[in-house]
Amino acid sequence: MIEKSAPCKIQFFSEQTNQLYSLMPTRRAPTMLISGIPMHRIKDTEPHTDTLEKIKTIAPITGYVLDTATGLGYTAIQAAQTAEHVTTIELDPAALEVARLNPWSQSLFENLKITQVIGDSSEEIKKFGANTFARIIHDPPMFNLAGDLYSGEFYRHLFRVLQPRGRLFHYIGDLESKSGRVVTKGVMRRLQETGFKRVSPRPAAFGVIAFK
């Protein structure tokens, strides 16, 4: 007789951030919930398509890439398909525990082109030299959960570590929603004040792009 093991929920509580991280199935790639909030788009799409939309905005992905928020590693994994190297930063080890058990995240742990850093992006970014990265994927949690990652000070570091003519994708959320419009306006203004050029919305990817 073949014994079937009962399905079990993948979830971890983080004492570091006091958040519950769990894996939530969709019709394709799963998303991660942080205290109930999905970290990828799941309405009228699913996380894999969402990832491709983000990456497409700053294609071709070449050279050294910085991914400021690892999560399930989908953006890092996708970028590593064409990049020379990807450095990806995650604040909470609990998120990586979830990723370890997610079949869609396995390349994050296997692809030698990906370097994982555990830490706060707003601190870790200070350790990179100027003009290091050809592309930056900035996919933070929503504004009210991670304000530091939307600040002028953080953008100045993004600008510093980006190579001349390098490209940034900054995820924001639905640009057309009431709160999205307000956040987008502030993000675009601060990016321009920092020195970024050709700052423009990419509504299909729920974010904006900018060039150095």
Ligand SMILES: C[S@@+](CC[C@H](N)C(=O)[O-])C[C@H]1O[C@@H](n2cnc3c(N)ncnc32)[C@H](O)[C@@H]1O
């Ligand atoms: C929207 S998810 C990223 C999704 C990821 N790009 C992917 O493809 O799966 C945001 C992630 O950023 C992490 N995070 C939050 N604050 C951070 C910080 N200050 N530095 C680095 N990571 C952070 C969260 O724990 C979460 O895993």
